[in-house]
Amino acid sequence: MHRSRKVTLLAGGVGAARLARGLARLVKPENLTIVVNTGDDERFHGLHVSPDLDTIMYSLAGLAPWSPGWGIKDDTFTAKHALERLGAESWFALGDRDLATHIRRTQRLSEGAPLSRVTAELCAALGVRQRILPMSDDAVRTVMRTSVGALPFQDYLVKRRARPRVQGVSIRGASKAGPAPGVLRAIRGADTVIIAPSNPLVSIGPMLSVKHLRVAMQKARAKTVAVSPIINGRAVKGPLVSMLRGIGKKADNASIASLYARVASTLVVALHEAPVEKSLRGWPVFAETDTLMSDELGAERLARTLLELGEPPACG
Secondary structure: OHHHOOEEEEEOOHHHHHHHHHHHOOOOHHHEEEEEOOOOOEEEOOEEEOHHHHHHHHHHOOOOOOOOOOOOOOOOOHHHHHHHHOOOOOOOOOOHHHHHHHHHHHHHHHOOOOHHHHHHHHHHHOOOOOEEEEOEOOOOEEEEEEOOEEEEHHHHHHHOOOOOOEEEEEEEOHHHOOEOOOHHHHHHHOOEEEEOOOOHHHHHHHHHOOHHHHHHHHHOHHHEEEEOOEEOOEEOOOOHHHHHHHOOOOOOHHHHHHHHOOOOOEEEEEOOOOOOOOOOOOOOEEEEEOOOOOOHHHHHHHHHHHHHHOOOOOOO
C-alpha cells in the first residue's frame, strides 16, 4: 500500500537522513522525493560543500554510518592532515572520499551547471534512485545572530561548537531565491508531505523562507505531517533547545507546533508528550508514537506510522 504512494520529505540533518532511510524501505524509489536544506552550504578550501545534501545522499547510498550519521563510513583524512601541515584551517573535517564529492560539485558548478543538476549527477553516480532536490539553485545562507555577533551557521555550529548565545536567525538571500526545479511539483503532486524531525529554525526554516516553496507548503497543509525533534524537553541532536530559548520560546512541543501551524495539519511527538492544549485553534493535531530512531528498524517503524497518518480517510 505504502510503496505506491508519492511521498515528499522536507529534510535537513542526521534525523532527516535516518527517516529518509526508513521511508526508502517502504516507498518505491521513483515515488520518494527529498527536498533538502541548503542554507548551511559553505565554502571550505575553495570548495562548495553542501552538508545536508551530502548527508541525505550518503545515507541513501548506504555510505553513511548510522552514528554519527554524517560523512562516509571508514573514510580517511590524509588530505585534511596534509592541509593542516600547510597552514590551512581544518575545523570543518572533510574526509578523503567526501572531498572528492566537493571537488566534483565545485567543478560542475564552475562550468555553469545548477546545483539541482549537479545533485542529480552525484546521486546517479552513487546509485541513489530516490530523487534528492536542493531547496533552491540560488544562494541562501543561514546566519546566526549571537552574543558575539553575526556568524555563518557552520562557524557557529562546528567551529564554535554552538557556544555563543543565540539571539536570532537570519536567512540571507531567501527573499530573492526561487525553488529548485521540481520542488513545487514534488510538493503539489505528493500524496503525503512529511517534515522530518529536523531543526525547525535552521533546517526547515530556510526552506520555508523561500516564498513560493512556503506558499506551496501552506496549500499542502492538509496532507502534511511533521515530526517534532523534541523528546522530553531535549533535542535528539544539536543545539535546538538553546536556539529556541534564545528567540524567546520554550523547548517543548507546543513551540514546535506554533512554528509549523501554517504548514502541517499533524505534529507527531514522542509517546506521552503531546501538550495538554491539544486542540488550540490553528495548531496541528498531535499524534504520539516512538520518534527515537535508534536503528534502521526504528526508522522504518516511524516512517510507517507517518505514512499511515498521511493516508486519506477511507470512504464509506
